[in-house]
Amino acid sequence: MPTVSIELKDGSQKNFELRGEKSLFDELQACGLTLPHGCLSGSCSACKVYVLSGEANLTSPDPIEANTLEWLQKNPTTHPLRLSCRAKVSGADLSIKVF
Numbered sequence: 001m002p003t004v005s006i007e008l009k010d011g012s013q014k015n016f017e018l019r020g021e022k023s024l025f026d027e028l029q030a031c032g033l034t035l036p037h038g039c040l041s042g043s044c045s046a047c048k049v050y051v052l053s054g055e056a057n058l059t060s061p062d063p064i065e066a067n068t069l070e071w072l073q074k075n076p077t078t079h080p081l082r083l084s085c086r087a088k089v090s091g092a093d094l095s096i097k098v099f
Contacts, residue, residue, distance in 0.1 A: 001019060003015055003016065005094070023087065024089060025040065042064040042086045045068050045083065048072065048081050048084070050077065050078075051079055052096060053094070058091075058094065059090045061086065065082070082096075
């Protein structure tokens with residue numbers, strides 16, 4: 001099972017083993033961690049996370065996520081952004097940072 005390392009807003013770090021069957025948001029919530037969120041459908045971007053490492057270990061953005069990411073990236077960031085309500089872990093380990 002892939003391990004996801006998460007840097008939270010307060011600077012603390014947590015690690016979780018995920019199955020990769022559901023969205024990153026749903027998998028983490030099942031482990032007891034609820035990320036910031038709004039619509040949970042990929043439109044509001046409230047659940048966005050920075051991908052610090054392991055971007056290739058996430059599924060490719062679907063059209064809804066791609067559209068929202070395109071809008072978000074008009075203001076470039078130093079790390080890739082993904083929406084936790086849409087992205088799934090598809091491979092090995094991943095490191096993210098919560099906004």
